[in-house]
Amino acid sequence: MLAQFVLFDGFDPLDVIAPYEVLAAAGAVADGDLDVELVSAEGPRTVPSGLGLLTLQATARLDPQRADLIVVPGAAGQLPGDGEPADDSxxxxxxxxxxxxxxxxxxxxxxxxxxxxxxxxxxxMILAMAGLLENRPATTHHLGMDLLGATGAVPVDARVVDDGDLVTAAGVTSGLDLGLYLLDREFGPETALTVERLFAHERRGTVWRRTIAKAAA
Known part of the structure:
Protein backbone atom coordinates (compact mmCIF):
# COMPACT_ATOMS: atom_id res chain seq x y z
CA MET A 1 0.00 0.00 0.00
CA LEU A 2 1.34 3.42 -0.98
CA ALA A 3 0.21 6.52 0.91
CA GLN A 4 1.09 9.87 -0.66
CA PHE A 5 0.92 13.03 1.46
CA VAL A 6 0.30 16.17 -0.57
CA LEU A 7 2.32 19.32 0.03
CA PHE A 8 1.41 22.74 -1.38
CA ASP A 9 2.67 26.24 -0.65
CA GLY A 10 1.25 27.30 2.73
CA PHE A 11 0.29 23.82 3.98
CA ASP A 12 -0.20 23.23 7.71
CA PRO A 13 2.73 21.07 8.93
CA LEU A 14 0.77 19.31 11.70
CA ASP A 15 -1.93 18.28 9.22
CA VAL A 16 0.82 16.39 7.37
CA ILE A 17 3.15 15.18 10.10
CA ALA A 18 0.55 13.73 12.50
CA PRO A 19 -1.03 11.21 10.08
CA TYR A 20 2.31 10.73 8.28
CA GLU A 21 3.99 9.54 11.48
CA VAL A 22 1.04 7.29 12.33
CA LEU A 23 1.12 5.56 8.94
CA ALA A 24 4.92 5.46 8.82
CA ALA A 25 4.99 3.77 12.23
CA ALA A 26 2.46 1.23 11.02
CA GLY A 27 4.83 0.20 8.25
CA ALA A 28 6.95 -1.53 10.89
CA VAL A 29 4.03 -3.52 12.28
CA ALA A 30 2.05 -4.22 9.09
CA ASP A 31 4.54 -6.66 7.56
CA GLY A 32 6.11 -3.83 5.59
CA ASP A 33 2.99 -3.50 3.45
CA LEU A 34 2.74 0.27 3.85
CA ASP A 35 4.97 2.92 2.30
CA VAL A 36 4.57 6.66 2.78
CA GLU A 37 5.98 9.55 0.79
CA LEU A 38 5.68 13.32 0.57
CA VAL A 39 4.58 14.59 -2.83
CA SER A 40 3.46 17.73 -4.62
CA ALA A 41 1.45 18.34 -7.78
CA GLU A 42 4.62 19.70 -9.41
CA GLY A 43 6.97 16.89 -8.42
CA PRO A 44 10.10 16.89 -6.23
CA ARG A 45 10.68 20.31 -4.66
CA THR A 46 11.10 22.12 -1.36
CA VAL A 47 7.64 23.22 -0.26
CA PRO A 48 7.18 26.15 2.15
CA SER A 49 4.59 25.69 4.88
CA GLY A 50 2.35 28.40 6.24
CA LEU A 51 4.60 28.71 9.31
CA GLY A 52 7.42 30.95 8.22
CA LEU A 53 10.71 29.19 7.55
CA LEU A 54 9.44 25.65 8.11
CA THR A 55 9.57 23.62 4.89
CA LEU A 56 9.24 19.99 3.85
CA GLN A 57 10.74 18.20 0.87
CA ALA A 58 8.44 16.59 -1.67
CA THR A 59 10.29 13.62 -3.11
CA ALA A 60 7.87 12.70 -5.91
CA ARG A 61 4.89 13.90 -7.93
CA LEU A 62 1.37 13.11 -6.78
CA ASP A 63 0.39 10.11 -8.87
CA PRO A 64 -3.20 8.79 -8.63
CA GLN A 65 -2.18 5.80 -10.76
CA ARG A 66 0.36 4.64 -8.14
CA ALA A 67 -1.16 5.73 -4.85
CA ASP A 68 -3.63 3.71 -2.82
CA LEU A 69 -4.16 6.52 -0.30
CA ILE A 70 -3.78 10.26 -0.84
CA VAL A 71 -3.83 12.59 2.17
CA VAL A 72 -4.51 16.30 1.64
CA PRO A 73 -3.73 18.76 4.47
CA GLY A 74 -5.16 22.16 5.16
CA ALA A 75 -3.31 25.47 5.32
CA ALA A 76 -1.63 27.46 8.08
CA GLY A 77 -2.11 31.22 8.11
CA GLN A 78 -4.32 33.98 9.43
CA LEU A 79 -7.91 33.22 10.30
CA PRO A 80 -10.43 35.01 8.07
CA GLY A 81 -11.44 38.45 9.33
CA ASP A 82 -14.54 40.55 8.84
CA GLY A 83 -13.21 42.30 5.73
CA GLU A 84 -11.43 41.10 2.62
CA PRO A 85 -9.16 38.13 3.36
CA ALA A 86 -5.45 38.89 3.64
CA ASP A 87 -2.99 37.31 1.22
CA ASP A 88 -1.77 35.02 4.00
CA SER A 89 -5.22 34.04 5.26
CA MET A 125 -12.05 22.70 1.31
CA ILE A 126 -9.58 22.25 -1.55
CA LEU A 127 -11.69 19.42 -2.96
CA ALA A 128 -14.91 21.29 -2.22
CA MET A 129 -13.79 24.51 -3.94
CA ALA A 130 -12.71 22.42 -6.93
CA GLY A 131 -16.27 21.06 -7.19
CA LEU A 132 -15.29 17.53 -6.19
CA LEU A 133 -17.53 17.16 -3.12
CA GLU A 134 -20.94 17.90 -4.60
CA ASN A 135 -23.58 16.18 -2.42
CA ARG A 136 -20.89 14.27 -0.51
CA PRO A 137 -20.72 14.20 3.31
CA ALA A 138 -17.52 15.72 4.65
CA THR A 139 -16.08 17.61 7.58
CA THR A 140 -13.48 20.30 8.10
CA HIS A 141 -12.37 22.75 10.81
CA HIS A 142 -15.44 24.04 12.64
CA LEU A 143 -14.77 27.58 11.38
CA GLY A 144 -15.10 26.40 7.79
CA MET A 145 -18.28 24.34 8.03
CA ASP A 146 -20.55 27.03 6.57
CA LEU A 147 -18.21 27.57 3.63
CA LEU A 148 -18.02 23.82 3.09
CA GLY A 149 -21.79 23.67 2.83
CA ALA A 150 -21.84 26.62 0.42
CA THR A 151 -19.77 24.61 -2.07
CA GLY A 152 -22.42 21.91 -2.38
CA ALA A 153 -20.86 19.43 0.04
CA VAL A 154 -22.90 18.04 2.95
CA PRO A 155 -21.23 19.22 6.19
CA VAL A 156 -21.12 16.64 8.98
CA ASP A 157 -20.16 17.72 12.49
CA ALA A 158 -17.90 14.77 13.31
CA ARG A 159 -14.19 14.33 13.95
CA VAL A 160 -13.83 11.81 11.10
CA VAL A 161 -16.29 11.23 8.26
CA ASP A 162 -15.98 8.06 6.15
CA ASP A 163 -17.73 8.15 2.79
CA GLY A 164 -15.98 5.18 1.22
CA ASP A 165 -13.28 6.49 -1.10
CA LEU A 166 -13.37 9.85 0.71
CA VAL A 167 -12.41 10.15 4.39
CA THR A 168 -12.29 13.63 5.91
CA ALA A 169 -11.12 14.81 9.32
CA ALA A 170 -11.96 17.96 11.26
CA GLY A 171 -9.56 20.29 13.11
CA VAL A 172 -5.77 20.04 13.05
CA THR A 173 -5.19 17.41 15.75
CA SER A 174 -7.77 15.14 14.15
CA GLY A 175 -5.00 14.06 11.79
CA LEU A 176 -3.90 11.61 14.47
CA ASP A 177 -7.39 10.14 14.67
CA LEU A 178 -7.61 10.02 10.89
CA GLY A 179 -4.37 8.07 10.61
CA LEU A 180 -5.37 5.59 13.30
CA TYR A 181 -8.84 5.13 11.80
CA LEU A 182 -7.35 4.42 8.38
CA LEU A 183 -5.05 1.82 9.93
CA ASP A 184 -8.05 0.18 11.60
CA ARG A 185 -10.01 0.23 8.34
CA GLU A 186 -7.24 -1.02 6.08
CA PHE A 187 -5.12 -3.25 8.35
CA GLY A 188 -7.39 -4.12 11.27
CA PRO A 189 -7.68 -3.12 14.94
CA GLU A 190 -4.53 -4.92 16.07
CA THR A 191 -2.31 -2.70 13.92
CA ALA A 192 -4.22 0.42 14.97
CA LEU A 193 -3.99 -0.46 18.66
CA THR A 194 -0.27 -1.15 18.40
CA VAL A 195 0.33 2.32 16.95
CA GLU A 196 -2.06 3.89 19.47
CA ARG A 197 0.05 2.49 22.30
CA LEU A 198 3.24 3.67 20.59
CA PHE A 199 1.90 7.22 20.29
CA ALA A 200 0.11 7.18 23.68
CA HIS A 201 -2.98 8.54 21.95
CA GLU A 202 -6.50 7.14 22.01
CA ARG A 203 -8.79 8.05 19.15
CA ARG A 204 -11.54 10.51 19.97
CA GLY A 205 -15.12 10.70 18.80
CA THR A 206 -17.41 8.50 16.76
CA VAL A 207 -16.55 8.05 13.10
CA TRP A 208 -19.50 9.05 10.92
CA ARG A 209 -20.11 6.54 8.13
CA ARG A 210 -22.66 6.66 5.34
CA THR A 211 -25.30 4.00 5.96
CA ILE A 212 -27.20 2.22 3.24
CA ALA A 213 -30.72 1.14 4.06
CA LYS A 214 -31.27 -2.60 3.77
CA ALA A 215 -33.80 -3.70 1.21
CA ALA A 216 -37.08 -4.89 2.65
CA ALA A 217 -37.38 -8.67 2.84
Missing amino acids: IPVILGRTLETGLPALLAQALDRDGVTVATVCGGS
Missing part, protein backbone atom coordinates in the same frame (compact mmCIF):
# COMPACT_ATOMS: atom_id res chain seq x y z
CA ILE A 90 -6.19 30.37 5.22
CA PRO A 91 -9.00 30.75 2.62
CA VAL A 92 -6.67 32.56 0.22
CA ILE A 93 -3.90 29.99 0.62
CA LEU A 94 -6.34 27.15 0.01
CA GLY A 95 -7.78 28.99 -2.98
CA ARG A 96 -4.38 29.29 -4.62
CA THR A 97 -4.21 25.52 -4.96
CA LEU A 98 -6.99 25.79 -7.55
CA GLU A 99 -4.47 27.50 -9.85
CA THR A 100 -2.16 24.47 -9.73
CA GLY A 101 -2.44 20.95 -11.11
CA LEU A 102 -3.65 19.62 -7.75
CA PRO A 103 -7.45 19.69 -8.37
CA ALA A 104 -7.14 17.72 -11.61
CA LEU A 105 -4.96 15.09 -9.94
CA LEU A 106 -7.41 14.77 -7.04
CA ALA A 107 -10.27 14.38 -9.52
CA GLN A 108 -8.35 11.55 -11.17
CA ALA A 109 -7.86 9.92 -7.78
CA LEU A 110 -11.57 10.03 -6.96
CA ASP A 111 -12.37 8.57 -10.37
CA ARG A 112 -10.01 5.62 -9.95
CA ASP A 113 -11.24 2.49 -8.22
CA GLY A 114 -9.21 1.43 -5.21
CA VAL A 115 -7.92 4.89 -4.25
CA THR A 116 -8.93 6.58 -1.01
CA VAL A 117 -8.60 10.35 -0.72
CA ALA A 118 -8.33 11.58 2.87
CA THR A 119 -8.18 15.14 4.14
CA VAL A 120 -7.27 16.91 7.35
CA CYS A 121 -8.81 20.21 8.45
CA GLY A 122 -9.02 22.60 5.47
CA GLY A 123 -7.88 19.92 3.05
CA SER A 124 -11.51 19.08 2.35
Whole structure:
Protein backbone atom coordinates (compact mmCIF):
# COMPACT_ATOMS: atom_id res chain seq x y z
CA MET A 1 0.00 0.00 0.00
CA LEU A 2 1.34 3.42 -0.98
CA ALA A 3 0.21 6.52 0.91
CA GLN A 4 1.09 9.87 -0.66
CA PHE A 5 0.92 13.03 1.46
CA VAL A 6 0.30 16.17 -0.57
CA LEU A 7 2.32 19.32 0.03
CA PHE A 8 1.41 22.74 -1.38
CA ASP A 9 2.67 26.24 -0.65
CA GLY A 10 1.25 27.30 2.73
CA PHE A 11 0.29 23.82 3.98
CA ASP A 12 -0.20 23.23 7.71
CA PRO A 13 2.73 21.07 8.93
CA LEU A 14 0.77 19.31 11.70
CA ASP A 15 -1.93 18.28 9.22
CA VAL A 16 0.82 16.39 7.37
CA ILE A 17 3.15 15.18 10.10
CA ALA A 18 0.55 13.73 12.50
CA PRO A 19 -1.03 11.21 10.08
CA TYR A 20 2.31 10.73 8.28
CA GLU A 21 3.99 9.54 11.48
CA VAL A 22 1.04 7.29 12.33
CA LEU A 23 1.12 5.56 8.94
CA ALA A 24 4.92 5.46 8.82
CA ALA A 25 4.99 3.77 12.23
CA ALA A 26 2.46 1.23 11.02
CA GLY A 27 4.83 0.20 8.25
CA ALA A 28 6.95 -1.53 10.89
CA VAL A 29 4.03 -3.52 12.28
CA ALA A 30 2.05 -4.22 9.09
CA ASP A 31 4.54 -6.66 7.56
CA GLY A 32 6.11 -3.83 5.59
CA ASP A 33 2.99 -3.50 3.45
CA LEU A 34 2.74 0.27 3.85
CA ASP A 35 4.97 2.92 2.30
CA VAL A 36 4.57 6.66 2.78
CA GLU A 37 5.98 9.55 0.79
CA LEU A 38 5.68 13.32 0.57
CA VAL A 39 4.58 14.59 -2.83
CA SER A 40 3.46 17.73 -4.62
CA ALA A 41 1.45 18.34 -7.78
CA GLU A 42 4.62 19.70 -9.41
CA GLY A 43 6.97 16.89 -8.42
CA PRO A 44 10.10 16.89 -6.23
CA ARG A 45 10.68 20.31 -4.66
CA THR A 46 11.10 22.12 -1.36
CA VAL A 47 7.64 23.22 -0.26
CA PRO A 48 7.18 26.15 2.15
CA SER A 49 4.59 25.69 4.88
CA GLY A 50 2.35 28.40 6.24
CA LEU A 51 4.60 28.71 9.31
CA GLY A 52 7.42 30.95 8.22
CA LEU A 53 10.71 29.19 7.55
CA LEU A 54 9.44 25.65 8.11
CA THR A 55 9.57 23.62 4.89
CA LEU A 56 9.24 19.99 3.85
CA GLN A 57 10.74 18.20 0.87
CA ALA A 58 8.44 16.59 -1.67
CA THR A 59 10.29 13.62 -3.11
CA ALA A 60 7.87 12.70 -5.91
CA ARG A 61 4.89 13.90 -7.93
CA LEU A 62 1.37 13.11 -6.78
CA ASP A 63 0.39 10.11 -8.87
CA PRO A 64 -3.20 8.79 -8.63
CA GLN A 65 -2.18 5.80 -10.76
CA ARG A 66 0.36 4.64 -8.14
CA ALA A 67 -1.16 5.73 -4.85
CA ASP A 68 -3.63 3.71 -2.82
CA LEU A 69 -4.16 6.52 -0.30
CA ILE A 70 -3.78 10.26 -0.84
CA VAL A 71 -3.83 12.59 2.17
CA VAL A 72 -4.51 16.30 1.64
CA PRO A 73 -3.73 18.76 4.47
CA GLY A 74 -5.16 22.16 5.16
CA ALA A 75 -3.31 25.47 5.32
CA ALA A 76 -1.63 27.46 8.08
CA GLY A 77 -2.11 31.22 8.11
CA GLN A 78 -4.32 33.98 9.43
CA LEU A 79 -7.91 33.22 10.30
CA PRO A 80 -10.43 35.01 8.07
CA GLY A 81 -11.44 38.45 9.33
CA ASP A 82 -14.54 40.55 8.84
CA GLY A 83 -13.21 42.30 5.73
CA GLU A 84 -11.43 41.10 2.62
CA PRO A 85 -9.16 38.13 3.36
CA ALA A 86 -5.45 38.89 3.64
CA ASP A 87 -2.99 37.31 1.22
CA ASP A 88 -1.77 35.02 4.00
CA SER A 89 -5.22 34.04 5.26
CA ILE A 90 -6.19 30.37 5.22
CA PRO A 91 -9.00 30.75 2.62
CA VAL A 92 -6.67 32.56 0.22
CA ILE A 93 -3.90 29.99 0.62
CA LEU A 94 -6.34 27.15 0.01
CA GLY A 95 -7.78 28.99 -2.98
CA ARG A 96 -4.38 29.29 -4.62
CA THR A 97 -4.21 25.52 -4.96
CA LEU A 98 -6.99 25.79 -7.55
CA GLU A 99 -4.47 27.50 -9.85
CA THR A 100 -2.16 24.47 -9.73
CA GLY A 101 -2.44 20.95 -11.11
CA LEU A 102 -3.65 19.62 -7.75
CA PRO A 103 -7.45 19.69 -8.37
CA ALA A 104 -7.14 17.72 -11.61
CA LEU A 105 -4.96 15.09 -9.94
CA LEU A 106 -7.41 14.77 -7.04
CA ALA A 107 -10.27 14.38 -9.52
CA GLN A 108 -8.35 11.55 -11.17
CA ALA A 109 -7.86 9.92 -7.78
CA LEU A 110 -11.57 10.03 -6.96
CA ASP A 111 -12.37 8.57 -10.37
CA ARG A 112 -10.01 5.62 -9.95
CA ASP A 113 -11.24 2.49 -8.22
CA GLY A 114 -9.21 1.43 -5.21
CA VAL A 115 -7.92 4.89 -4.25
CA THR A 116 -8.93 6.58 -1.01
CA VAL A 117 -8.60 10.35 -0.72
CA ALA A 118 -8.33 11.58 2.87
CA THR A 119 -8.18 15.14 4.14
CA VAL A 120 -7.27 16.91 7.35
CA CYS A 121 -8.81 20.21 8.45
CA GLY A 122 -9.02 22.60 5.47
CA GLY A 123 -7.88 19.92 3.05
CA SER A 124 -11.51 19.08 2.35
CA MET A 125 -12.05 22.70 1.31
CA ILE A 126 -9.58 22.25 -1.55
CA LEU A 127 -11.69 19.42 -2.96
CA ALA A 128 -14.91 21.29 -2.22
CA MET A 129 -13.79 24.51 -3.94
CA ALA A 130 -12.71 22.42 -6.93
CA GLY A 131 -16.27 21.06 -7.19
CA LEU A 132 -15.29 17.53 -6.19
CA LEU A 133 -17.53 17.16 -3.12
CA GLU A 134 -20.94 17.90 -4.60
CA ASN A 135 -23.58 16.18 -2.42
CA ARG A 136 -20.89 14.27 -0.51
CA PRO A 137 -20.72 14.20 3.31
CA ALA A 138 -17.52 15.72 4.65
CA THR A 139 -16.08 17.61 7.58
CA THR A 140 -13.48 20.30 8.10
CA HIS A 141 -12.37 22.75 10.81
CA HIS A 142 -15.44 24.04 12.64
CA LEU A 143 -14.77 27.58 11.38
CA GLY A 144 -15.10 26.40 7.79
CA MET A 145 -18.28 24.34 8.03
CA ASP A 146 -20.55 27.03 6.57
CA LEU A 147 -18.21 27.57 3.63
CA LEU A 148 -18.02 23.82 3.09
CA GLY A 149 -21.79 23.67 2.83
CA ALA A 150 -21.84 26.62 0.42
CA THR A 151 -19.77 24.61 -2.07
CA GLY A 152 -22.42 21.91 -2.38
CA ALA A 153 -20.86 19.43 0.04
CA VAL A 154 -22.90 18.04 2.95
CA PRO A 155 -21.23 19.22 6.19
CA VAL A 156 -21.12 16.64 8.98
CA ASP A 157 -20.16 17.72 12.49
CA ALA A 158 -17.90 14.77 13.31
CA ARG A 159 -14.19 14.33 13.95
CA VAL A 160 -13.83 11.81 11.10
CA VAL A 161 -16.29 11.23 8.26
CA ASP A 162 -15.98 8.06 6.15
CA ASP A 163 -17.73 8.15 2.79
CA GLY A 164 -15.98 5.18 1.22
CA ASP A 165 -13.28 6.49 -1.10
CA LEU A 166 -13.37 9.85 0.71
CA VAL A 167 -12.41 10.15 4.39
CA THR A 168 -12.29 13.63 5.91
CA ALA A 169 -11.12 14.81 9.32
CA ALA A 170 -11.96 17.96 11.26
CA GLY A 171 -9.56 20.29 13.11
CA VAL A 172 -5.77 20.04 13.05
CA THR A 173 -5.19 17.41 15.75
CA SER A 174 -7.77 15.14 14.15
CA GLY A 175 -5.00 14.06 11.79
CA LEU A 176 -3.90 11.61 14.47
CA ASP A 177 -7.39 10.14 14.67
CA LEU A 178 -7.61 10.02 10.89
CA GLY A 179 -4.37 8.07 10.61
CA LEU A 180 -5.37 5.59 13.30
CA TYR A 181 -8.84 5.13 11.80
CA LEU A 182 -7.35 4.42 8.38
CA LEU A 183 -5.05 1.82 9.93
CA ASP A 184 -8.05 0.18 11.60
CA ARG A 185 -10.01 0.23 8.34
CA GLU A 186 -7.24 -1.02 6.08
CA PHE A 187 -5.12 -3.25 8.35
CA GLY A 188 -7.39 -4.12 11.27
CA PRO A 189 -7.68 -3.12 14.94
CA GLU A 190 -4.53 -4.92 16.07
CA THR A 191 -2.31 -2.70 13.92
CA ALA A 192 -4.22 0.42 14.97
CA LEU A 193 -3.99 -0.46 18.66
CA THR A 194 -0.27 -1.15 18.40
CA VAL A 195 0.33 2.32 16.95
CA GLU A 196 -2.06 3.89 19.47
CA ARG A 197 0.05 2.49 22.30
CA LEU A 198 3.24 3.67 20.59
CA PHE A 199 1.90 7.22 20.29
CA ALA A 200 0.11 7.18 23.68
CA HIS A 201 -2.98 8.54 21.95
CA GLU A 202 -6.50 7.14 22.01
CA ARG A 203 -8.79 8.05 19.15
CA ARG A 204 -11.54 10.51 19.97
CA GLY A 205 -15.12 10.70 18.80
CA THR A 206 -17.41 8.50 16.76
CA VAL A 207 -16.55 8.05 13.10
CA TRP A 208 -19.50 9.05 10.92
CA ARG A 209 -20.11 6.54 8.13
CA ARG A 210 -22.66 6.66 5.34
CA THR A 211 -25.30 4.00 5.96
CA ILE A 212 -27.20 2.22 3.24
CA ALA A 213 -30.72 1.14 4.06
CA LYS A 214 -31.27 -2.60 3.77
CA ALA A 215 -33.80 -3.70 1.21
CA ALA A 216 -37.08 -4.89 2.65
CA ALA A 217 -37.38 -8.67 2.84
